[in-house]
Amino acid sequence: xxxxxxxxxxxxxxxxxxxxxxxxxxxxxxxxxxxxxxxxxxxxxxxxxxxxxxxxxxxxxxxxxxxxxxxxxxxxxxxxxxxxxxxxxxxxxxxxxxxxxxxxxxxxxxxxxxxxxxxxxxxxxxxxxxxxxxxxxxxxxxxxxxxxxxxxxxxxxxxxxxxxxxxxxxxxxxxxxxxxxxxxxxxxxxxxxxxxxxxxxxxxxxxxxxxxxxxxxxxxxxxxxxxxxxxxxxxxxxxxxxxxxxxxxxxxxxxxxxxxxx
Amino acid sequence: xxxxxxxxxxxxxxxxxxxxxxxxxxxxxxxxxxxxxxxxxxxxxxxxxxxxxxxxxxxxxxxxxxxxxxxxxxxxxxxxxxxxxxxxxxxxxxxxxxxxxxxxxxxxxx
Numbered sequence: 001x002x003x004x005x006x007x008x009x010x011x012x013x014x015x016x017x018x019x020x021x022x023x024x025x026x027x028x029x030x031x032x033x034x035x036x037x038x039x040x041x042x043x044x045x046x047x048x049x050x051x052x053x054x055x056x057x058x059x060x061x062x063x064x065x066x067x068x069x070x071x072x073x074x075x076x077x078x079x080x081x082x083x084x085x086x087x088x089x090x091x092x093x094x095x096x097x098x099x100x101x102x103x104x105x106x107x108x109x110x111x112x113x114x115x116x117x118x119x120x121x122x123x124x125x126x127x128x129x130x131x132x133x134x135x136x137x138x139x140x141x142x143x144x145x146x147x148x149x150x151x152x153x154x155x156x157x158x159x160x161x162x163x164x165x166x167x168x169x170x171x172x173x174x175x176x177x178x179x180x181x182x183x184x185x186x187x188x189x190x191x192x193x194x195x196x197x198x199x200x201x202x203x204x205x206x207x208x209x210x211x212x213x214x215x216x217x218x219x220x221x222x223x224x225x226x227x228x229x230x231x232x233x234x235x236x237x238x239x240x241x242x243x244x245x246x247x248x249x250x251x252x253x254x255x256x257x258x259x260x261x262x
Numbered sequence: 263x264x265x266x267x268x269x270x271x272x273x274x275x276x277x278x279x280x281x282x283x284x285x286x287x288x289x290x291x292x293x294x295x296x297x298x299x300x301x302x303x304x305x306x307x308x309x310x311x312x313x314x315x316x317x318x319x320x321x322x323x324x325x326x327x328x329x330x331x332x333x334x335x336x337x338x339x340x341x342x343x344x345x346x347x348x349x350x351x352x353x354x355x356x357x358x359x360x361x362x363x364x365x366x367x368x369x370x371x372x
Contacts, residue, residue: 024310024368031309032266039316043305044268046323050298051272057291059276060283 126168129178129248133168137207137242138214141235144200148230151183151191157204157223164216166206168244172198173205176246200232210238289338290331293350297330298323300354303361310368330354 031040125131140157142149158169158177169177175193186192190199206213214236217223224234283291301323308314330350337346366372 024312024365027310027312028369039314039319040264042316042320043265044271046298046320047265047269047302048272048275050295050302051269052276053272053291053298054295055273055276056281056283057295059280060288061292 127178128251129168129176129246130250132243132245132247133207134241134243135167135207136210136238136240137166137168137205138210139237139239139242140204140206140217141237142200142202142204142227143233143235144202144231145233146231147189147200149200149202149227149232150185153223153227153230153232154191154202154204155183156226157217160216160219160223161204161206161208161213164208164212166208166213168207170205170244170246172203174198174246176244176248178248178251180251205242205244207242207244214238289343289347290334293330293334293347294327296351296354296358297326300357300361301326303358303365307361307364307368310365 122131126133142153142157154171158181161169171177171193175181175196175198177193181194183191183193186197188197190197191202192198217234217236219225224236227234301319304322305314305319308318333350334343334347337343340346
């Protein structure tokens with residue numbers, strides 16, 4: 001390039017000896033106005049390479065480091081928008097957390113309700129005789145050698161037991177006594193309970209507070225007195241665990257309906 | 263005329279193709295571009311001086327680029343790549359300034 005040992009005859013190749021350029025400006029003007037020589041073509045090629053490389057470099061630079069060349073206010077705007085976005089996201093997170101906790105509460109409440117319903121079903125099942133039951137209670141054995149004990153005595157006894165808080169009552173391990181239970185005497189001397197024929201000795205098993213139950217049967221002119229009055233014998237055992245395995249079909253009322261609450 | 267068109271063509275090609283710079287070339291390309299700029303301004307000055315020679319231009323262009331890349335490469339190997347790059351840029355920048363000053367004197371006589 002700036003090697004001064006070249007002869008200065010580069011633009012003078014065209015035959016114009018008279019208006020030979022003496023000035024750099026003239027040379028440039030002439031080169032611009034005239035389609036080029038070999039030197040111009042080579043220069044064009046190298047300049048194309050240079051332009052290409054420069055543009056590529058500039059673009060890769062701006063791609064790689066988007067924030068390096070940014071001015072202060074641009075960076076501030078960028079930070080602002082980023083902090084706005086993060087704020088929005090945080091709000092969203094808070095909402096989602098709230099939704100999650102409310103859903104969790106719902107589940108909790110549902111579980112509680114389910115638990116309660118299950119417990120109630122158990123209680124009702126025990127009361128209604130659809131579930132086997134076990135617990136402390138008494139076993140009353142009524143022997144009837146003279147055949148004088150009838151359904152009215154048993155009804156009386158059952159009534160006394162209920163009065164003393166018996167929760168589950170069973171007769172002779174075959175009949176569960178429930179709200180619909182009915183007893184009547186049969187001609188053969190036994191008692192018909194809900195279609196089941198039972199014979200002496202009658203065994204009444206009741207789950208409840210054993211002492212209360214026994215006391216309830218022992219009142220003067222109560223169950224024990226009456227049975228012994230007709231020649232029967234009563235034996236009462238307090239047990240830590242009375243097992244009532246007999247169950248009833250689920251009773252669905254045909255006529256009665258719940259009164260709509262409201 | 264044609265030289266200017268060539269420069270325009272190169273820029274357009276770069277804009278249209280948008281190639282990515284290979285990793286191995288990345289440290290050398292900026293230096294090479296500056297070195298080539300130096301060669302171009304030197305050639306313009308020589309042209310205005312009336313001593314332009316295409317062979318000299320080509321050789322100086324290529325050797326400028328190669329030497330600049332080589333210096334940076336050497337600097338990288340020695341662990342002083344950043345400093346050497348800065349040094350090369352400073353030297354080339356001074357040369358470009360002096361060339362541009364000469365060109366300015368030619369064009370504006372000032």
